[in-house]
Amino acid sequence: MVESERKILETSTIINRIIGKTEGKTKGATVVFFAGMHGNEKAGVTALQHAFKHIKKKQVKGNIYGLLGNIKALNLNQRYIDEDLNRLWVPSKIETILNNSNYSNEEQEAIELYYVLQTILKKHKGPFYFIDFHTTSSVSLPFITINDALINRKFSKLFPVPIVLGIEEFLEGPLLSYINQLGYVSLGFEAGQHDLKTSITNCIAFTFLTLNFTGIMEKEHVLNFEKHFEVLKNEAEQIKNVFEVIYQYKIHPNEKFKMINGFKSFQPIKKGTPIATSNNIEILSRYNAKIFMPLYQTKGNDGFFIIKTIKPFYLRLSEFLRSIRFDELLVFLPGISWINNTRGALIVNLRIAKFLAKPFFHLLGYRSKQEGATHLRLFSREKEAKTKMYKNEDWYKKISR
Template structure:
């Protein structure tokens, strides 16, 4: 058990790894909420504590698990102590974790969470939804981040907030990417800026909407449902577009990086806008687009992202292509072959990518990962998605 404090609420609480586990009186979905994977992001922890402490099992269908992430970092209000817990979830890291004799602080946290996840998977055959709460160091609208699988798209589009695709291509080892590889619906919700009251309230609203949209709670049993819905709609400034990440400024080891003050996530920027300083050299935008998650904290390796909105017609085209598994046609092109067809992994000669835009692979459902100087692997989330598990859910057939 650890003691944590919320500056936004001016409140202290004590929590265990399992903040709450509520088993409903009726069969239904399994919702797994994570909060505090980064120790300076406490909004989700307090939101889960506030909303679930009065939740009646009699009103609930299914089960809720609320899991605290980096307990030691939460107790110190630090992003992490030795390594970023949200960058350790690769298969190689997990394989090494089981055989290591000595674990650093974040690996001990990861080992406990990993075993808890396996236990939840083993215990339930119902649809499982994984939701990870975060906040940002900059001012921001609330938004959802997802790995680009259709089950994630369909579920996320019920919420009145913007959705951002493609972050898994730029980050190595996020928790949700690991869960997505298991085939489950999984999304991240960034509720606002660290230590703001709105960030806690937005998380609370998101919890209630998640429970209603999964049919864990009946809409009529949530007396303030409309208030929660319109809170998120208002906080998002009525922006509910789908965006895609097109660029990441990655901070190098020993680099002295500093964002210029005043930038907010989703703020429109022009090509040539002065964004930051690197070792006293100016960094300018190379795009007419929007800035996303500019870094205003000392820990973290992602300086800022650039995002652009996706036209709805391309979303429709990609859905058609994926539903009919037309990704198989790509292997007829020179330099492209299946690395693992069952898991939807292609091996692509990098010479080919000079002639095929990255967006083409995205439409087919693939996201890339560099393998060597000559080849990269493309991962198709649709091939591993557990669509059969969710096919009877109301949101799936909309």
């Protein structure tokens, strides 16, 4: 892409993608809401359109942006047209797309979003918060998904909904994982089933709570603050547990996959329970756990996930181990070494380090990628995080006490 085309794109796309924008007269945080990354998930779009009608500039300290995701797919009410926009955000893939001249529909959307994102980051100093609204094809409680950096975990705890960790190890290229690698707080909010009015209400509530928790709007300026909090608390059935994804059923090309009707996210299941069929053969649960995001739509290749509760003791332990940088001692163990001496990236030889399992690395804030049968490649969420940017934020100081 030539320089002249890039400049035109930067100025035009931010206008086309704006659901709403409010830049306050006083300095503060910058919050960016994304909605409609999947074209059949419109609750977030409707919620942000509503929210911006009730935001008064004089009451705003900082900046608020609401951005459209997959505009073409939204117009067609389809999850995507050519490929999933929320699976393109691998740094190497984005770089390749930027250097191409021919694009798929979603690649064009990704380029435009990239330049909007860069424009916002250049214009403001932060701290930055990124919220991506989604809905599910199955019935579900509202919940938050995060990459497990402590800044994400601490901020997420402010909301009265369940938190799900670790999904980024199973999905390649979500937008929020890309933003997390830049070091910023970023949360995915799944508001409920696609077409339910409560999903819109949940997104509205989450929007206004976010604006208060980030210090952009004082509580007294958020209309019905307590009501918004209670809405999410009740919709989440007062569940505030933290869960971890332990399994994903990936649908293969040409596979005839069908979920058995009636499952909803967070529903307990027992080992041996029939969950779905693959080419008319039953798929049985391998775990006594909870089912998560079962697929009841035609597009998508994530059949279902399985999650389990993380006990509070392990959450506290992981925070302590990260605070003392325990991970820096790992390279003294056999079978573990830094990748090209890069801090925050480890390679583990599983033939030697058989005694170490993925949950141990999760405690220390590492996400893993399997490299064949013998090696794990691990990346630190904490070393990517711009923690210093958030240390003076009220929520960070309060929860860190």
